[in-house]
Amino acid sequence: MLEIERASKTFRVGADTVTAVRDVSLSLAKGDFLTIIGSNGAGKSTLLNLISGVVPLTSGRIFLEGDDVTNEPAYRRARRVSWILQNPLAGTAPSMSVLENLAFASSRGTRSLRPALSRARRRDLLARLEGLGVGLERRSACRVALLSGGERQALAVLMATLVRPRVLLLDEHTAALDPRNAELITRVTCDFVRSLELTTLMVTHNMAQALEVGNRLVMMHRGEVLHELADEQKRRATVPELVRFFAHREVADDRLLLDAEDEERACPAPTASD
Template sequence: MKSLLEIDNAVKTIYNDSQELNILDGINLSIKPQDFIVVLGTNGAGKSTLLDAITGANTLTSGKILLNDEDITSTNLAKRSRYISRVYQDPKLGTSPRMTVAENLLLAKRRGLPRRLRLRKLNEHMAEFKDFTKDLPTLDNRLNTFTEKLSGGQRQTLSFLMAIIQKPELLLLDEHTAALDPQTSQELMELTDKVIREKKLTCLMVTHNLTEAVKYGNRLIVLKKGKVVLDLDSEAKAKLKEEDLLEYF
Protein backbone atom coordinates (compact mmCIF):
# COMPACT_ATOMS: atom_id res chain seq x y z
CA MET A 1 0.00 0.00 0.00
CA LYS A 2 1.23 3.48 -0.89
CA SER A 3 2.39 5.61 2.05
CA LEU A 4 0.44 8.65 3.17
CA LEU A 5 3.41 10.21 4.98
CA GLU A 6 7.11 9.50 4.57
CA ILE A 7 9.76 10.81 6.94
CA ASP A 8 13.20 10.43 5.41
CA ASN A 9 16.28 10.65 7.67
CA ALA A 10 14.83 13.44 9.81
CA VAL A 11 17.35 15.28 11.98
CA LYS A 12 16.65 18.12 14.40
CA THR A 13 19.74 19.60 16.02
CA ILE A 14 19.84 22.12 18.86
CA TYR A 15 22.83 23.70 20.53
CA ASN A 16 23.16 23.40 24.30
CA ASP A 17 26.18 25.00 25.98
CA SER A 18 27.93 25.08 22.59
CA GLN A 19 27.32 21.36 22.14
CA GLU A 20 25.22 19.82 19.38
CA LEU A 21 22.29 17.67 20.45
CA ASN A 22 20.17 15.74 17.97
CA ILE A 23 16.61 15.65 19.35
CA LEU A 24 15.66 13.74 16.21
CA ASP A 25 18.54 11.57 15.05
CA GLY A 26 17.95 10.16 11.58
CA ILE A 27 14.33 9.08 11.91
CA ASN A 28 12.80 7.14 9.04
CA LEU A 29 9.10 6.47 9.21
CA SER A 30 6.45 5.40 6.71
CA ILE A 31 2.79 5.90 7.62
CA LYS A 32 0.15 4.06 5.60
CA PRO A 33 -3.47 5.23 5.14
CA GLN A 34 -5.63 4.21 8.14
CA ASP A 35 -2.60 3.43 10.30
CA PHE A 36 -3.27 4.12 14.00
CA ILE A 37 0.27 4.37 15.34
CA VAL A 38 0.98 4.70 19.05
CA VAL A 39 4.26 6.45 19.90
CA LEU A 40 5.97 5.78 23.24
CA GLY A 41 9.12 7.21 24.75
CA THR A 42 10.57 8.81 27.86
CA ASN A 43 10.79 12.57 28.33
CA GLY A 44 13.31 13.95 25.85
CA ALA A 45 12.93 11.00 23.46
CA GLY A 46 11.80 13.33 20.67
CA LYS A 47 8.06 12.58 20.58
CA SER A 48 6.69 16.14 20.55
CA THR A 49 9.57 17.31 18.36
CA LEU A 50 8.56 14.68 15.83
CA LEU A 51 4.98 15.97 15.82
CA ASP A 52 6.27 19.56 15.55
CA ALA A 53 8.27 18.56 12.49
CA ILE A 54 5.24 16.93 10.87
CA THR A 55 2.99 19.95 11.45
CA GLY A 56 5.63 22.49 10.46
CA ALA A 57 5.83 24.06 13.92
CA ASN A 58 9.51 23.14 13.94
CA THR A 59 11.90 23.10 10.98
CA LEU A 60 14.12 20.08 10.45
CA THR A 61 17.87 20.56 10.40
CA SER A 62 18.03 17.98 7.61
CA GLY A 63 15.88 15.30 6.06
CA LYS A 64 12.56 15.30 4.21
CA ILE A 65 8.86 14.94 4.92
CA LEU A 66 6.57 13.80 2.09
CA LEU A 67 2.77 13.87 2.21
CA ASN A 68 1.16 11.91 -0.62
CA ASP A 69 4.53 12.01 -2.40
CA GLU A 70 4.66 15.81 -2.17
CA ASP A 71 7.65 17.32 -0.40
CA ILE A 72 6.24 19.47 2.44
CA THR A 73 9.53 19.88 4.32
CA SER A 74 9.55 23.64 3.73
CA THR A 75 5.77 24.16 3.72
CA ASN A 76 4.60 26.41 6.53
CA LEU A 77 2.34 25.41 9.40
CA ALA A 78 -0.74 27.24 8.06
CA LYS A 79 -0.70 25.39 4.74
CA ARG A 80 -0.09 22.03 6.39
CA SER A 81 -3.08 22.63 8.69
CA ARG A 82 -5.35 21.99 5.70
CA TYR A 83 -4.30 18.34 5.81
CA ILE A 84 -2.86 17.76 9.30
CA SER A 85 -4.71 18.26 12.60
CA ARG A 86 -3.25 18.15 16.10
CA VAL A 87 -4.68 17.85 19.60
CA TYR A 88 -2.38 18.94 22.43
CA GLN A 89 -2.07 17.70 26.00
CA ASP A 90 -3.33 20.97 27.52
CA PRO A 91 -7.15 21.24 27.16
CA LYS A 92 -6.78 25.03 26.93
CA LEU A 93 -4.82 24.81 23.70
CA GLY A 94 -6.66 24.54 20.41
CA THR A 95 -9.88 26.26 21.52
CA SER A 96 -10.91 29.91 21.88
CA PRO A 97 -12.18 30.49 25.45
CA ARG A 98 -14.40 33.49 24.66
CA MET A 99 -16.17 31.73 21.81
CA THR A 100 -19.01 29.25 22.19
CA VAL A 101 -18.71 25.55 21.40
CA ALA A 102 -20.54 26.12 18.12
CA GLU A 103 -18.32 29.06 17.20
CA ASN A 104 -15.21 26.97 17.85
CA LEU A 105 -16.57 24.19 15.63
CA LEU A 106 -17.30 26.69 12.88
CA LEU A 107 -13.75 28.05 13.19
CA ALA A 108 -12.37 24.53 12.81
CA LYS A 109 -14.65 23.84 9.87
CA ARG A 110 -13.07 26.78 8.03
CA ARG A 111 -9.48 25.87 8.91
CA GLY A 112 -7.18 26.28 5.95
CA LEU A 113 -9.66 28.31 3.89
CA PRO A 114 -8.79 31.83 2.65
CA ARG A 115 -9.38 34.47 5.31
CA ARG A 116 -11.64 37.34 4.37
CA LEU A 117 -14.41 39.44 5.84
CA ARG A 118 -17.77 37.73 5.51
CA LEU A 119 -20.87 36.81 7.50
CA ARG A 120 -20.16 33.77 9.63
CA LYS A 121 -23.66 32.24 9.08
CA LEU A 122 -23.43 30.31 12.34
CA ASN A 123 -27.15 29.47 12.49
CA GLU A 124 -26.92 27.66 9.16
CA HIS A 125 -24.49 25.18 10.75
CA MET A 126 -26.29 24.59 14.07
CA ALA A 127 -28.23 21.53 12.87
CA GLU A 128 -24.99 20.01 11.59
CA PHE A 129 -23.21 20.69 14.89
CA LYS A 130 -26.11 19.25 16.91
CA ASP A 131 -25.88 16.06 14.87
CA PHE A 132 -22.09 16.08 15.23
CA THR A 133 -22.33 16.14 19.05
CA LYS A 134 -25.57 14.16 19.55
CA ASP A 135 -23.82 11.09 20.99
CA LEU A 136 -21.71 13.15 23.40
CA PRO A 137 -23.70 13.87 26.57
CA THR A 138 -20.95 16.22 27.73
CA LEU A 139 -21.38 18.57 24.76
CA ASP A 140 -24.71 17.85 23.05
CA ASN A 141 -26.58 20.59 24.93
CA ARG A 142 -23.71 23.04 25.25
CA LEU A 143 -23.33 24.42 21.73
CA ASN A 144 -24.07 27.94 23.01
CA THR A 145 -21.82 27.63 26.07
CA PHE A 146 -18.62 29.68 26.12
CA THR A 147 -15.64 27.35 26.02
CA GLU A 148 -14.06 28.90 29.12
CA LYS A 149 -17.06 27.57 31.10
CA LEU A 150 -16.40 23.95 30.12
CA SER A 151 -14.58 21.39 32.25
CA GLY A 152 -11.15 20.16 31.16
CA GLY A 153 -12.65 16.96 29.77
CA GLN A 154 -15.36 18.80 27.85
CA ARG A 155 -12.83 21.23 26.43
CA GLN A 156 -10.49 18.45 25.36
CA THR A 157 -13.39 16.60 23.73
CA LEU A 158 -14.15 19.81 21.84
CA SER A 159 -10.50 20.08 20.77
CA PHE A 160 -10.70 16.52 19.44
CA LEU A 161 -13.93 17.23 17.54
CA MET A 162 -12.39 20.38 16.06
CA ALA A 163 -9.41 18.34 14.89
CA ILE A 164 -11.52 15.76 13.05
CA ILE A 165 -14.44 17.86 11.77
CA GLN A 166 -12.81 18.22 8.34
CA LYS A 167 -11.55 14.61 8.32
CA PRO A 168 -7.82 15.42 8.17
CA GLU A 169 -5.48 13.30 6.12
CA LEU A 170 -3.37 12.89 9.26
CA LEU A 171 -4.45 13.27 12.90
CA LEU A 172 -1.79 13.91 15.54
CA LEU A 173 -2.64 13.32 19.20
CA ASP A 174 -0.02 14.69 21.61
CA GLU A 175 -0.82 12.96 24.93
CA HIS A 176 -4.35 14.29 24.55
CA THR A 177 -5.73 12.38 27.56
CA ALA A 178 -2.79 12.89 29.95
CA ALA A 179 -4.15 15.99 31.75
CA LEU A 180 -7.56 14.44 32.48
CA ASP A 181 -8.81 12.39 35.41
CA PRO A 182 -8.81 8.59 34.84
CA GLN A 183 -12.53 8.28 34.10
CA THR A 184 -12.62 11.21 31.67
CA SER A 185 -9.38 10.03 30.08
CA GLN A 186 -10.85 6.58 29.44
CA GLU A 187 -14.06 8.05 27.97
CA LEU A 188 -12.14 10.31 25.59
CA MET A 189 -9.81 7.48 24.59
CA GLU A 190 -12.77 5.23 23.79
CA LEU A 191 -14.32 8.04 21.72
CA THR A 192 -10.99 8.56 19.96
CA ASP A 193 -10.70 4.89 19.02
CA LYS A 194 -14.32 4.75 17.84
CA VAL A 195 -14.00 7.86 15.64
CA ILE A 196 -10.67 6.77 14.13
CA ARG A 197 -12.12 3.39 13.14
CA GLU A 198 -15.48 4.67 11.89
CA LYS A 199 -14.05 7.56 9.90
CA LYS A 200 -11.06 5.50 8.75
CA LEU A 201 -8.60 8.17 9.88
CA THR A 202 -4.82 7.93 9.84
CA CYS A 203 -3.46 8.77 13.28
CA LEU A 204 -0.19 9.17 15.16
CA MET A 205 -0.80 9.19 18.94
CA VAL A 206 1.85 10.02 21.55
CA THR A 207 1.21 8.59 25.02
CA HIS A 208 2.99 7.67 28.25
CA ASN A 209 0.20 5.29 29.19
CA LEU A 210 1.34 1.70 28.69
CA THR A 211 -2.21 0.37 28.96
CA GLU A 212 -3.35 2.64 26.13
CA ALA A 213 -0.26 1.74 24.11
CA VAL A 214 -1.04 -1.97 24.29
CA LYS A 215 -4.82 -1.67 23.87
CA TYR A 216 -5.16 0.82 21.02
CA GLY A 217 -3.78 1.15 17.52
CA ASN A 218 -2.50 -1.27 14.90
CA ARG A 219 1.16 -0.33 15.24
CA LEU A 220 3.56 0.68 18.04
CA ILE A 221 6.71 2.78 17.84
CA VAL A 222 9.15 3.46 20.68
CA LEU A 223 11.49 6.47 20.48
CA LYS A 224 14.69 6.75 22.48
CA LYS A 225 17.18 9.61 22.20
CA GLY A 226 15.69 10.70 18.89
CA LYS A 227 15.79 7.27 17.27
CA VAL A 228 13.13 4.65 16.52
CA VAL A 229 14.24 1.67 18.64
CA LEU A 230 11.10 -0.45 18.23
CA ASP A 231 8.49 -0.62 15.47
CA LEU A 232 5.84 -3.33 15.85
CA ASP A 233 3.20 -4.16 13.25
CA SER A 234 -0.33 -5.27 14.15
CA GLU A 235 0.58 -8.95 14.46
CA ALA A 236 3.52 -8.33 16.80
CA LYS A 237 1.58 -5.71 18.74
CA ALA A 238 -1.31 -8.12 19.35
CA LYS A 239 1.09 -10.37 21.31
CA LEU A 240 2.49 -7.47 23.35
CA LYS A 241 2.08 -7.10 27.12
CA GLU A 242 2.72 -4.00 29.20
CA GLU A 243 5.70 -5.57 30.95
CA ASP A 244 7.36 -6.11 27.56
CA LEU A 245 7.67 -2.33 27.22
CA LEU A 246 9.23 -1.61 30.61
CA GLU A 247 12.77 -2.25 29.37
CA TYR A 248 12.47 0.81 27.13
CA PHE A 249 11.73 3.13 30.07
Protein backbone atom coordinates in the same frame (compact mmCIF):
# COMPACT_ATOMS: atom_id res chain seq x y z
CA MET B 1 0.16 8.22 2.86
CA LEU B 2 2.82 9.62 5.21
CA GLU B 3 6.52 9.05 4.58
CA ILE B 4 9.17 10.36 6.92
CA GLU B 5 12.63 9.97 5.46
CA ARG B 6 15.61 10.27 7.77
CA ALA B 7 14.14 13.19 9.68
CA SER B 8 16.43 14.98 12.11
CA LYS B 9 15.98 18.03 14.26
CA THR B 10 18.72 19.80 16.14
CA PHE B 11 17.90 22.74 18.38
CA ARG B 12 20.45 25.36 19.28
CA VAL B 13 20.36 26.11 23.00
CA GLY B 14 22.79 28.93 23.72
CA ALA B 15 26.22 27.64 22.73
CA ASP B 16 25.01 24.01 22.78
CA THR B 17 22.92 21.95 20.45
CA VAL B 18 20.32 19.30 21.27
CA THR B 19 19.40 16.70 18.68
CA ALA B 20 15.77 16.00 19.57
CA VAL B 21 15.05 13.72 16.59
CA ARG B 22 17.82 11.71 14.98
CA ASP B 23 17.47 10.09 11.59
CA VAL B 24 13.92 8.83 12.04
CA SER B 25 12.27 7.07 9.10
CA LEU B 26 8.64 5.95 9.20
CA SER B 27 6.17 4.96 6.57
CA LEU B 28 2.48 4.99 7.40
CA ALA B 29 -0.30 3.71 5.18
CA LYS B 30 -3.77 5.25 5.11
CA GLY B 31 -5.57 4.32 8.31
CA ASP B 32 -2.43 3.22 10.16
CA PHE B 33 -2.63 4.10 13.86
CA LEU B 34 0.82 4.35 15.41
CA THR B 35 1.29 4.79 19.15
CA ILE B 36 4.58 6.29 20.37
CA ILE B 37 6.05 5.71 23.80
CA GLY B 38 9.35 6.84 25.21
CA SER B 39 11.11 8.50 28.09
CA ASN B 40 10.90 12.20 28.82
CA GLY B 41 12.83 14.18 26.21
CA ALA B 42 12.92 11.23 23.79
CA GLY B 43 11.82 13.52 20.95
CA LYS B 44 8.20 12.37 20.69
CA SER B 45 6.66 15.85 20.64
CA THR B 46 9.34 17.14 18.29
CA LEU B 47 8.60 14.32 15.86
CA LEU B 48 4.91 15.30 15.81
CA ASN B 49 5.87 18.97 15.42
CA LEU B 50 8.00 18.10 12.39
CA ILE B 51 4.99 16.35 10.84
CA SER B 52 2.62 19.25 11.55
CA GLY B 53 5.22 21.69 10.21
CA VAL B 54 5.28 23.72 13.42
CA VAL B 55 9.00 22.94 13.70
CA PRO B 56 11.17 22.87 10.54
CA LEU B 57 13.43 19.89 9.91
CA THR B 58 17.20 20.18 10.15
CA SER B 59 17.53 17.40 7.59
CA GLY B 60 15.40 14.74 5.96
CA ARG B 61 12.12 14.91 4.08
CA ILE B 62 8.42 14.43 4.73
CA PHE B 63 5.93 13.30 2.08
CA LEU B 64 2.18 13.47 2.49
CA GLU B 65 0.02 11.67 -0.05
CA GLY B 66 3.03 11.66 -2.34
CA ASP B 67 3.63 15.44 -2.03
CA ASP B 68 6.90 16.68 -0.62
CA VAL B 69 5.68 18.88 2.26
CA THR B 70 9.09 19.27 3.92
CA ASN B 71 9.03 23.03 3.39
CA GLU B 72 5.28 23.58 3.41
CA PRO B 73 4.31 25.98 6.21
CA ALA B 74 2.18 24.64 9.08
CA TYR B 75 -0.85 26.78 8.26
CA ARG B 76 -1.08 25.27 4.81
CA ARG B 77 -0.44 21.75 6.02
CA ALA B 78 -3.27 22.24 8.54
CA ARG B 79 -5.82 21.29 5.89
CA ARG B 80 -4.37 17.78 5.88
CA VAL B 81 -2.73 17.50 9.28
CA SER B 82 -4.58 18.12 12.56
CA TRP B 83 -3.21 17.88 16.04
CA ILE B 84 -4.36 17.78 19.64
CA LEU B 85 -2.12 18.55 22.58
CA GLN B 86 -2.17 17.58 26.24
CA ASN B 87 -3.57 20.86 27.53
CA PRO B 88 -7.28 20.94 26.70
CA LEU B 89 -7.10 24.74 26.44
CA ALA B 90 -4.31 24.74 23.87
CA GLY B 91 -6.48 23.68 20.96
CA THR B 92 -9.46 25.87 21.72
CA ALA B 93 -10.23 29.60 22.17
CA PRO B 94 -11.38 29.70 25.82
CA SER B 95 -13.18 33.04 25.64
CA MET B 96 -15.26 31.97 22.65
CA SER B 97 -18.33 29.76 22.76
CA VAL B 98 -18.33 26.08 21.86
CA LEU B 99 -20.15 26.82 18.60
CA GLU B 100 -17.80 29.71 17.70
CA ASN B 101 -14.83 27.41 18.23
CA LEU B 102 -16.35 24.85 15.90
CA ALA B 103 -17.10 27.50 13.26
CA PHE B 104 -13.45 28.57 13.39
CA ALA B 105 -12.23 25.01 13.19
CA SER B 106 -14.33 24.27 10.12
CA SER B 107 -12.88 27.29 8.32
CA ARG B 108 -9.28 26.29 9.05
CA GLY B 109 -6.97 26.14 6.09
CA THR B 110 -9.10 28.75 4.27
CA ARG B 111 -8.59 32.51 4.27
CA SER B 112 -11.86 33.23 6.01
CA LEU B 113 -11.38 35.27 9.19
CA ARG B 114 -15.05 35.55 10.10
CA PRO B 115 -16.58 32.23 9.27
CA ALA B 116 -20.26 32.66 8.50
CA LEU B 117 -22.53 30.16 10.19
CA SER B 118 -25.59 29.41 8.13
CA ARG B 119 -28.60 27.81 9.75
CA ALA B 120 -27.84 24.50 8.06
CA ARG B 121 -24.20 24.63 9.20
CA ARG B 122 -25.29 25.40 12.73
CA ARG B 123 -27.64 22.41 12.72
CA ASP B 124 -24.86 20.24 11.34
CA LEU B 125 -22.41 21.34 14.04
CA LEU B 126 -24.98 20.78 16.80
CA ALA B 127 -25.61 17.28 15.46
CA ARG B 128 -21.88 16.58 15.52
CA LEU B 129 -21.68 17.86 19.10
CA GLU B 130 -24.51 15.53 20.03
CA GLY B 131 -22.65 12.69 18.33
CA LEU B 132 -19.81 13.08 20.84
CA GLY B 133 -22.20 11.78 23.49
CA VAL B 134 -21.05 14.10 26.27
CA GLY B 135 -23.98 16.54 26.24
CA LEU B 136 -22.04 19.39 24.66
CA GLU B 137 -24.92 20.16 22.29
CA ARG B 138 -26.76 21.60 25.30
CA ARG B 139 -23.82 23.88 26.10
CA SER B 140 -23.07 25.17 22.62
CA ALA B 141 -23.40 28.83 23.69
CA CYS B 142 -21.16 28.27 26.71
CA ARG B 143 -17.67 29.78 26.79
CA VAL B 144 -15.07 27.04 26.44
CA ALA B 145 -13.28 28.30 29.57
CA LEU B 146 -16.26 27.09 31.61
CA LEU B 147 -16.15 23.50 30.34
CA SER B 148 -14.53 20.64 32.21
CA GLY B 149 -11.22 19.22 30.98
CA GLY B 150 -12.96 16.19 29.48
CA GLU B 151 -15.58 18.33 27.70
CA ARG B 152 -12.87 20.61 26.30
CA GLN B 153 -10.84 17.72 25.02
CA ALA B 154 -13.94 16.14 23.43
CA LEU B 155 -14.48 19.48 21.68
CA ALA B 156 -10.81 19.56 20.64
CA VAL B 157 -11.17 16.10 19.05
CA LEU B 158 -14.24 17.23 17.12
CA MET B 159 -12.47 20.44 16.03
CA ALA B 160 -9.40 18.56 14.89
CA THR B 161 -11.44 16.19 12.75
CA LEU B 162 -13.97 18.67 11.29
CA VAL B 163 -11.80 19.57 8.31
CA ARG B 164 -11.47 15.87 7.44
CA PRO B 165 -7.70 15.78 7.86
CA ARG B 166 -5.65 12.91 6.45
CA VAL B 167 -3.29 12.77 9.41
CA LEU B 168 -4.15 13.18 13.10
CA LEU B 169 -1.42 13.88 15.66
CA LEU B 170 -2.18 13.30 19.33
CA ASP B 171 0.38 14.46 21.87
CA GLU B 172 -0.57 12.92 25.25
CA HIS B 173 -4.02 14.37 24.70
CA THR B 174 -5.56 12.37 27.55
CA ALA B 175 -2.69 12.74 30.04
CA ALA B 176 -4.22 15.69 31.92
CA LEU B 177 -7.59 13.98 32.41
CA ASP B 178 -8.88 11.73 35.18
CA PRO B 179 -9.08 8.03 34.21
CA ARG B 180 -12.80 8.09 33.38
CA ASN B 181 -12.46 11.09 31.07
CA ALA B 182 -9.23 9.76 29.58
CA GLU B 183 -11.07 6.59 28.63
CA LEU B 184 -13.97 8.57 27.19
CA ILE B 185 -11.69 10.77 25.07
CA THR B 186 -9.72 7.74 23.90
CA ARG B 187 -12.97 6.10 22.76
CA VAL B 188 -14.20 9.26 21.01
CA THR B 189 -10.81 9.63 19.29
CA CYS B 190 -10.71 6.00 18.15
CA ASP B 191 -14.25 6.30 16.75
CA PHE B 192 -13.19 9.28 14.59
CA VAL B 193 -9.96 7.60 13.52
CA ARG B 194 -11.91 4.55 12.37
CA SER B 195 -14.82 6.30 10.68
CA LEU B 196 -12.64 8.86 8.88
CA GLU B 197 -9.81 6.36 8.21
CA LEU B 198 -7.31 8.82 9.65
CA THR B 199 -3.63 8.04 9.62
CA THR B 200 -2.85 8.65 13.27
CA LEU B 201 0.21 9.10 15.50
CA MET B 202 -0.47 9.11 19.22
CA VAL B 203 2.13 9.89 21.86
CA THR B 204 1.29 8.45 25.26
CA HIS B 205 3.26 7.68 28.41
CA ASN B 206 0.67 5.06 29.28
CA MET B 207 2.06 1.76 28.01
CA ALA B 208 -1.23 -0.09 28.45
CA GLN B 209 -2.97 2.53 26.31
CA ALA B 210 -0.19 2.33 23.71
CA LEU B 211 -0.82 -1.41 23.45
CA GLU B 212 -4.59 -1.17 23.55
CA VAL B 213 -5.16 1.22 20.66
CA GLY B 214 -3.74 1.33 17.16
CA ASN B 215 -2.11 -1.28 14.95
CA ARG B 216 1.53 -0.18 15.31
CA LEU B 217 3.76 0.97 18.14
CA VAL B 218 7.21 2.55 18.29
CA MET B 219 9.46 3.07 21.26
CA MET B 220 11.63 6.18 21.16
CA HIS B 221 14.71 7.08 23.15
CA ARG B 222 17.15 9.98 22.71
CA GLY B 223 15.63 11.01 19.40
CA GLU B 224 15.72 7.56 17.85
CA VAL B 225 13.20 4.84 17.21
CA LEU B 226 14.50 1.89 19.23
CA HIS B 227 11.89 -0.66 18.39
CA GLU B 228 8.69 -1.14 16.43
CA LEU B 229 5.82 -3.57 16.93
CA ALA B 230 3.05 -4.12 14.42
CA ASP B 231 -0.21 -6.05 14.11
CA GLU B 232 -0.04 -9.52 15.67
CA GLN B 233 3.25 -8.76 17.43
CA LYS B 234 1.69 -5.68 18.99
CA ARG B 235 -1.51 -7.49 19.93
CA ARG B 236 0.50 -10.10 21.79
CA ALA B 237 2.86 -7.69 23.57
CA THR B 238 2.42 -6.89 27.27
CA VAL B 239 3.34 -3.97 29.50
CA PRO B 240 6.02 -5.97 31.41
CA GLU B 241 7.65 -6.84 28.07
CA LEU B 242 7.80 -3.17 27.10
CA VAL B 243 9.22 -2.31 30.52
CA ARG B 244 11.87 -5.02 30.17
CA PHE B 245 12.77 -3.73 26.74
CA PHE B 246 13.27 -0.19 28.03
CA ALA B 247 15.19 -1.46 31.06
CA HIS B 248 17.42 -3.50 28.79
CA ARG B 249 18.25 -0.33 26.85
CA GLU B 250 19.01 1.36 30.16
CA VAL B 251 16.18 3.78 29.82
CA ALA B 252 15.66 5.18 33.30
CA ASP B 253 12.61 7.34 33.19
CA ASP B 254 10.64 7.59 36.41
CA ARG B 255 7.38 8.71 34.88
CA LEU B 256 7.34 6.07 32.15
CA LEU B 257 8.36 3.16 34.33
CA LEU B 258 6.43 4.13 37.48
CA ASP B 259 3.26 4.54 35.46
CA ALA B 260 3.88 1.13 33.96
CA GLU B 261 4.21 -0.35 37.46
CA ASP B 262 0.86 1.18 38.41
CA GLU B 263 -0.69 -0.30 35.32
CA GLU B 264 0.71 -3.71 36.12
CA ARG B 265 -0.74 -3.56 39.61
CA ALA B 266 -4.12 -2.52 38.24
CA CYS B 267 -4.02 -5.16 35.54
CA PRO B 268 -1.59 -7.97 36.32
CA ALA B 269 -0.11 -9.86 33.42
CA PRO B 270 -1.51 -13.36 32.92
CA THR B 271 0.53 -16.05 34.60
CA ALA B 272 1.32 -19.49 33.27
CA SER B 273 -1.51 -21.01 35.34
CA ASP B 274 -4.17 -18.66 33.83
